[in-house]
Amino acid sequence: MKKIKRSGRLVDMTYFLIQRPHQLVSLSYFSERYQSAKSSISEDLTIVKEIFESQGIGSLLTTAGASGGVKYVPMVNEQEGRQLVKELCEKLEDKERLLPGGYLYMMDILGRPKHLNEIGRLFAAVFSQQKIDAVMTVAMKGIPLAYAIASHLDVPVSIVRRDHRVTEGSMVSINYVSGSAKRIQTMSLARRSLPEGSNVLIVDDFMKAGGTARGMMDLLAEFKANVVGIGVLVEAQDVEERLVDDYVSIARLAEVNQKENRVQAVPGNFLDKLKEVTQK
């Protein structure tokens, strides 16, 4: 890249860092990329850091020394978090999503990459201080959310399947009891899709009793993996006995009343969890 002025560097640097969340980029790299002195690069980074932090885009962590560099960590400020939670609750309360049997149509929410990317940043912020090697979810509706989160953490996604396909090689399967329906089901994960001993964040779009999440935890035990956390977009209310107790949720269904055609959603525990992280 030819030598460019500070104004140009700031544009390129912002784009560059945003494409590489949670990656350490050395000052030397930028210094060579822009053919500029490290002192100038440091000043550039101070400007980027100030805007990223004041706008709630994320933090810019700098490490000193010979191997020194900078790392962009996507974050969210409380105000933006609160706004996104509120918007999700309002969307959930749209009566049009009520389906026979009290199910909720969710694909309008899960089908919008832009909205999901914002939600992904919420989870990435809450789990930003943990060591995470992979995000795991179960096909199919958890997939978009898992990718949105994983892309902000810069880690791969492992997809658990309820069927068994020939195109995945050897698979590890377990049986689990779906918490609400109490039915025995099978889930499988390709052996090669997750290295043993990985630190894994479990993600799903919806959690009722938590049987599926519990199943994923059991499956992870087969991979000697460590469950770092569980993130769900929406959790159900009125659950007699939850099979998992530590999770982060964006919204909670307070009421789904088909007879009176009413859905009521309230914030999940996300904002409390965010506060814990940012006050650390």
Place this chain on the structure above:
Amino acid sequence: MKKIKRSGRLVDMTYFLIQRPHQLVSLSYFSERYQSAKSSISEDLTIVKEIFESQGIGSLLTTAGASGGVKYVPMVNEQEGRQLVKELCEKLEDKERLLPGGYLYMMDILGRPKHLNEIGRLFAAVFSQQKIDAVMTVAMKGIPLAYAIASHLDVPVSIVRRDHRVTEGSMVSINYVSGSAKRIQTMSLARRSLPEGSNVLIVDDFMKAGGTARGMMDLLAEFKANVVGIGVLVEAQDVEERLVDDYVSIARLAEVNQKENRVQAVPGNFLDKLKEVTQK
């Protein structure tokens, strides 16, 4: 937002535009956001545009007049496109991915959000000049690619299913003949997941004879939708009769030889298609 200097504006503006591909943002909006004169905002945008274009990040289209504004269109330059195609081919040639029956394990490629986002930008660039309302794919392995593309086009994703779930409301189903295996199968799409008359980009991870793509086209006819294009990550070689003829592929399998444990991949037609678009 309080008044900030040009350097800060450039950082915030870059982030802001990147989060909103294909959206028209008015000069007045930026002028208010930064409490700065429109003439200063115009100068800022000239700097952003120069870097976006010289770095192959994308174009910044400006429209004049009272409703004037700026739109970020993700693009890719030929050099970067060539590099990404080459990397994919090399990955595909890794013998470890050969599975019994000549299938290829692909989840290591499809499981990396960062890599997929780059691939998504390739497709978004090729289809950047078409009017697209939605990206459609079939569960499950097409999903990550569909989201990666849709997020660069800022449109929703419609997911076709091979099963039938109670949580999607009324669905439209069709039968189709899987081109290679000549088996009759069913695919369904939730009625409300796609408005009638939409302009749709069909996406899949792999195409052999094109039976699945053909099926999606038939399904789209039921929605009175218009097929804008077809994008596949990898296409197979040695297909007697392809059921679709106009598509964009990133890579093509030239040989899959299980006996001799060899996979050979060559570039698909993507680079030619990109040239057509950028030379327009």
